[in-house]
Amino acid sequence: MTDRLNVLIVASEVSPYAKTGGLADVTAALAIQLKKRGHDVRVILPYYASIRGKNLPLDSALESMCVRMGGNNEEWCKVLHMDTADDVPIYFVEHHAFFDRSGLYHDEAMHDYHDNPRRFSFLCRAALQYCMDAHFKPDIVHAHDWHTALLPAYLKVWFWDHEYLGHAASVLTVHNAAHQGVYPHSQYGYFGLGEQAFTPDRFESWGQVNILKGGIAYSDMVNTVSPGYAKEITTPHGGFGLAPYFTAKGDAFCGVLNGVDYANWCPELDATIPAKFSVKDMAGKAECKRALQKAFKLEVRDDVPIVGAIGRFVTQKGYHLVRGTIEELLWDVPMQFVILGSGDWENTSYFGMLPGRCPGRAGSYIGYSEEIAHLIEAGSDFFLMPSMFEPCGLNQLYSLRYGTLPIVHATGGLDDTVEQYDEQTGDGTGFKFHAPTPHALYNTVRWAVSTWHDRKPHMKMMMERAMQRDFSWEHAVHDYEALYQNAIQKKAEYDNYHS
Ligand code: ADP
Numbered sequence: 023m024t025d026r027l028n029v030l031i032v033a034s035e036v037s038p039y040a041k042t043g044g045l046a047d048v049t050a051a052l053a054i055q056l057k058k059r060g061h062d063v064r065v066i067l068p069y070y071a072s073i074r075g076k077n078l079p080l081d082s083a084l085e086s087m088c089v090r091m092g093g094n095n096e097e098w099c100k101v102l103h104m105d106t107a108d109d110v111p112i113y114f115v116e117h118h119a120f121f122d123r124s125g126l127y128h129d130e131a132m133h134d135y136h137d138n139p140r141r142f143s144f145l146c147r148a149a150l151q152y153c154m155d156a157h158f159k160p161d162i163v164h165a166h167d168w169h170t171a172l173l174p175a176y177l178k179v180w181f182w183d184h185e186y187l188g189h190a191a192s193v194l195t196v197h198n199a200a201h202q203g204v205y206p207h208s209q210y211g212y213f214g215l216g217e218q219a220f221t222p223d224r225f226e227s228w229g230q231v232n233i234l235k236g237g238i239a240y241s242d243m244v245n246t247v248s249p250g251y252a253k254e255i256t257t258p259h260g261g262f263g264l265a266p267y268f269t270a271k272g273d274a275f276c277g278v279l280n281g282v283d284y285a286n287w288c289p290e291l292d293a294t295i296p297a298k299f300s301v302k303d304m305a306g307k308a309e310c311k312r313a314l315q316k317a318f319k320l321e322v323r324d325d326v327p328i329v330g331a332i333g334r335f336v337t338q339k340g341y342h343l344v345r346g347t348i349e350e351l352l353w354d355v356p357m358q359f360v361i362l363g364s365g366d367w368e369n370t371s372y373f374g375m376l377p378g379r380c381p382g383r384a385g386s387y388i389g390y391s392e393e394i395a396h397l398i399e400a401g402s403d404f405f406l407m408p409s410m411f412e413p414c415g416l417n418q419l420y421s422l423r424y425g426t427l428p429i430v431h432a433t434g435g436l437d438d439t440v441e442q443y444d445e446q447t448g449d450g451t452g453f454k455f456h457a458p459t460p461h462a463l464y465n466t467v468r469w470a471v472s473t474w475h476d477r478k479p480h481m482k483m484m485m486e487r488a489m490q491r492d493f494s495w496e497h498a499v500h501d502y503e504a505l506y507q508n509a510i511q512k513k514a515e516y517d518n519y520h521s
Pocket residue numbers: 042043044045047332333334362363364389390391392395414415416417418
């Protein structure tokens with residue numbers, strides 16, 4: 023193995039403690055894999071109300087910690103600690119005024135908390151205070167998305183020669199460049215980074231503060247979560263305005279494909295599904311299909327395929343394309359459709375009412391359920407992911423392992439991980455469309471369904487191939503180790519230059 027490193031991972035979401043999407047799965051799995059590789063990994067996240075409700079076996083790591091923010095603000099908090107079965111210590115920053123709320127980022131009406139810039143700048147500063155107070159000397163401080171993108175800036179602006187932090191190199195993983203943490207300049211003072219960092223090449227953006235942009239500037243290494251998306255975000259459209267800043271990082275910017283936690287997402291081991299199955303014995307998949315049909319009040323029959331979908335109801339996920347054509351599809355094509363998701367009003371109301379309009383052929387569950395997510399992955403024949411853009415995407419990777427062939431818009435991580443079906447040879451692991459339109463989606467679902475009905479040997483070959491594709495963390499963790507070494511190297515070059 024490479025040198026043993028002290029790694030501090032700070033994130034707004036970590037499974038199973040706090041999750042709204044794939045970020046949580048990735049931070050959790052990465053920490054476990056790094057630990058398995060022998061690194062000393064510590065993970066820090068907020069102590070949200072939902073975590074308090076879990077009654078975890080916690081002890082106090084720091085009974086009382088003072089965090090100094092800008093404008094002479096002092097925040098007092100506590101750091102709670104838990105040892106996990108995987109031997110990765112988890113630290114929760116307890117600050118009730120900031121985190122003891124029903125949501126992670128927004129209230130039930132989907133309104134972002136007005137003090138999010140304060141909440142998450144505090145989290146970053148608190149994580150570094152923990153290192154100083156607990157005498158933990160990280161080699162790597164690993165930030166994720168805008169919520170923790172101030173970490174690299176704090177390291178370079180304040181702690182460049184600190185006994186515990188001066189030596190740390192920073193890595194920022196961008197899971198989604200669409201969310202940048204853009205706020206009025208009036209919020210900036212609280213961060214305590216000084217007006218000299220409020221320049222167009224750092225935090226300033228059209229007079230406002232852009233947290234992700236500043237994080238990119240200050241990080242030793244920046245990565246995103248697939249090579250395809252790394253290319254896309256250096257184009258004007260794909261980068262949501264940040265393309266020049268990603269490009270400016272040169273070889274300090276790259277794409278590392280996420281891994282999959284196969285301990286949790288594998289049909290041979292999955293304890294949540296009605297019957298386990300594997301590439302050698304697929305009988306259990308038919309049982310899962312029947313259970314899925316029953317759970318969603320679909321007609322129980324094995325002569326039509328089920329197209330499944332799971333995801334957050336946000337524009338990124340492209341469900342408006344599905345809304346534009348699913349009823350036509352269900353009318354024209356012998357198939358069934360199930361969807362699990364929650365989020366915006368348009369999708370919630372449309373998909374909530376769809377089963378009423380297509381009884382026996384369409385089912386929906388509006389809400390969040392890990393168990394139903396596993397049942398859909400296991401029981402469906404196809405998995406639909408029409409995202410407008412997708413930095414990596416995890417559900418298509420889970421689908422592959424369950425022999426549920428993905429039907430995807432060819433973008434970012436979806437394009438990187440799904441191989442197009444070849445009608446001549448039977449090659450491929452799924453079905454891809456290039457134009458993000460209801461028309462292209464209609465034709466591609468129709469193509470997949472006709473393959474299911476008419477070319478069974480090809481379906482079998484593709485399912486077997488898909489189930490054998492390996493996107494495990496064992497690969498991805500090596501890429502992160504290499505990334506960490508690059509960050510250490512970049513940090514040394516930076517220190518030389520500034521000494
Ligand atoms: P994103 O992070 O953009 O939401 P990913 O595909 O990377 O997309 O990860 C989504 C994760 O969230 C998956 O683990 C998926 O199963 C889960 N997920 C999303 N919505 C739901 C839901 N309503 N119920 C259960 N799991 C969900």
